[in-house]
Amino acid sequence: MTFSDVNASPGTIESPVANPDTHDKEELDLPWQVVVHNDPVNLMSYVTMVFQRVFGYPREKAERHMLEVHQNGRSILWSGMRERAEFYVQQLHGHLLLATLERVN
């Protein structure tokens, strides 16, 4: 940086140009949600145990989500950054639950 740069008037600063890479990063930072879908085969007790293990939820909260899946067909288990959401979906698939990653509308 030169002295003249420091003293430049605001009018001399160039307009920012959109950077596609930055745009991608912003997209990644938008919130995502982890959704678990109903499955008539998986046992209710098994689904509860998986929620406790994967998310560290207490039993009551895990059961509430399990019942929501059972009664409404789906439940949003978590929302936040994409990378973490992908990690949770992977864990849930490892336990053979029907789980997906969705953008928060």
Added chain:
Amino acid sequence: MEICRNGDVIKISDIDPFLAELLRQIPASAQPDDSLAARQRLFSLPADPNEKEICREWKIYVEPEMKRLFQTAVETVAEDLQQLNGKEKSVRNCTLKIPASHADAWLNGLNQARLAIAARCEFSDQELADHYRSPIGSRRDLSLFQVNFYGFLQEYILREINEPGGNPPN
């Protein structure tokens, strides 16, 4: 058939030859190779199919890891089931001892088998909820019985996980 926990072992005793044969079939039942529906269920998509990039990357990077995980669980179950080998033609009841440390592998293996069978047979929700259907009059009835029997074992193993310790060893 009786199930109990003796220290670090889940003991299934008095298994009649028919149930022993169903147990032997867990590893084979868990293999989805011959059924697209079973494969799609065991390796379901991580997002809406329109999220093409996520689904493509998942296929490349995550699915192989899932395959390894599922295969390891089935191999552990198959190893434990070797206790039943050589007794295929016996009419006598037998015993199976599952180390408690293998409980997770059994839960996973049983789940793979249940999901694969249900997908292969395209069972309806109504059929899956009918736990008392009898007698077994067809291959389909037998498959449904298998799903329910494996579910019963899962329930027991889950109970043991949630109540660690079990009964003291004999």
